[in-house]
Amino acid sequence: MQKSLVVRVLKCVNKARLFAALLLLTSCYSFVAHAAPTGLTATKGSQANGIALQWQDTASSTYRIYRALGVNGIMTQIATVTTKTYQDTSADNGVTYGYRIRNAAGTWSNIDYGYQKLPAQSLGPTVANGYTKISAGNHHSLALKADGRLFASGLNANGQLGDGTVSQSTVFKPVLTGVSDMLAGASVSFALKTNGTLWATGSGYSNTWQQILTGVSSLHTNYNKSTFWAVVSGVAYTGTQATNWAPTLSLKILETEL
Incomplete structure (x- = not known):
């Protein structure tokens, strides 16, 4: 009878020790667990x-x-x-x-x-070598400086920046010199140089600037930039690739679009 009582007491003591150990383990785990930053x-x-x-x-x-x-x-x-x-x-x-x-x-x-602070830039045409024109396509932009340097920025999947790559640029990078006028289309860019040559890059062309025409006096587009014209000796030329620019019979259309 006494032996049985001793066994029961020992079992109770062991249970109490196990419970205490579990409490200690829980306390330690709570102590080492990190809260979120x-x-x-x-x-x-x-x-x-x-x-x-x-x-x-x-x-x-x-x-x-x-x-x-x-x-x-x-x-x-x-x-x-x-x-x-x-x-x-x-x-x-x-x-x-x-x-x-x-x-x-x-x-x-x-x-x-x-995001970080953008560097200050002058966009006024009255400032020496300031920007004189900005033109935006669907996902890229062109900026022309008074000294004839052309800058481009944005998406470039079709080579519309004209920097020889198809990588986008989050900053305006110089891509051409000697430019007097320019226009950005959906995924194409055109530049008229001071020597009267027309250049293009992007969709339908390449990822580098290609010369299209000579003797160009002005560059034009319609309201949604779906068509571009270049005037040569009073005749309007249009095209979508380097090899298909040709005179158009739509001179009256051109006059109404401008």
């Missing part, structure tokens, strides 16, 4: 030398920085830091990025977006 903010046009990030966290000492093109883009890791701040100096002008932080425990912060 909070309060992530990214600067929005306040800095010209990148985008500054900062956030709060209670325990982690290592953080992975993730960035996406746009707020809802695919996140990729760009850096690992041990502080709660980061300066993204690889950001491009005119691009908005989404950011997120992951700490050592694998928990994620909130998402915030940021």
